[in-house]
Amino acid sequence: MQVSLSFERSLSKDVAIMVDVLRASTTITVALEKIPNIIPTLEIEEALALAPEHQAFLAGERGGATIEGFDVGNSPLEIQELEGETLIITTSNGTRILEGIRGRAMIGSFINARAVANKALQVATNHVEVVMAGVRGNFAIEDFLGAGEIISHLQDEELDEMAQAACLAIENQEKVDQAVKGSRSAQNLKKLGFGKDVEFCLQRDKSQLVPEFKDGLIRILE
Numbered sequence: 001m002q003v004s005l006s007f008e009r010s011l012s013k014d015v016a017i018m019v020d021v022l023r024a025s026t027t028i029t030v031a032l033e034k035i036p037n038i039i040p041t042l043e044i045e046e047a048l049a050l051a052p053e054h055q056a057f058l059a060g061e062r063g064g065a066t067i068e069g070f071d072v073g074n075s076p077l078e079i080q081e082l083e084g085e086t087l088i089i090t091t092s093n094g095t096r097i098l099e100g101i102r103g104r105a106m107i108g109s110f111i112n113a114r115a116v117a118n119k120a121l122q123v124a125t126n127h128v129e130v131v132m133a134g135v136r137g138n139f140a141i142e143d144f145l146g147a148g149e150i151i152s153h154l155q156d157e158e159l160d161e162m163a164q165a166a167c168l169a170i171e172n173q174e175k176v177d178q179a180v181k182g183s184r185s186a187q188n189l190k191k192l193g194f195g196k197d198v199e200f201c202l203q204r205d206k207s208q209l210v211p212e213f214k215d216g217l218i219r220i221l222e
Helices: 024-031 044-054 094-099 110-123 141-154 161-169 173-181 184-191 195-201
Strands: 002-007 015-019 037-040 057-062 086-090 104-108 127-132 211-214 217-220
Touching (some): 141 161, 184 195
Parallel strands (some): 015 127, 057 086
16 A cells, blocks of 8 residues: 655545644544534635534634634634534635545544544555645644654555655654644644643544545544
8 A cells, every 4th residue: 555645735536634733633523523514615705604504513713713703713622512413614724625635535633643544544445645734835844743643553554755754753752742832833823822722632542533525524434
């Protein structure tokens, strides 16, 4: 099985795992514990228009800040307060990346790294691609390290050099945590009052859920 790491753009037609550690991947995974259907949208206006039709909660952020009028932000801690049938989420980076995946799209982060890696191996034909979301077109160290955590569970496969690099980068967990906490994204979230979200997102293998994006909808991949 070939395993590759890419940034922003997905090239695989087999299986791709989108990684947006702070915070879309983490928030979506946690939300699926109580909300079985999640609709990601690119635009705020689209989210607002769909909400009444689906009687859905609204979650989202721009620049890390909660969107005015939404039920919650893109927060894995806040999202635990919601329970219902449908959630509509719009974020700065993660939802955009999902729309560009041509193959089977999964969502991964530190909290479900082992589960998503194992599931990807089960369903892929010959290629697992891990896609770093980044931040507004820029490399984000937290996504590189989150990707490495996932790839560390795929080490017996044929890793490309970017995947190997990410895997090597996560060997010291203390340094990984320091790097993520010191990242631009984490510092911005702390300024906005979401410091506890960063700590939550760094938990390893807290969840066994694997989100899959298919036909415009995110659900648990059984």
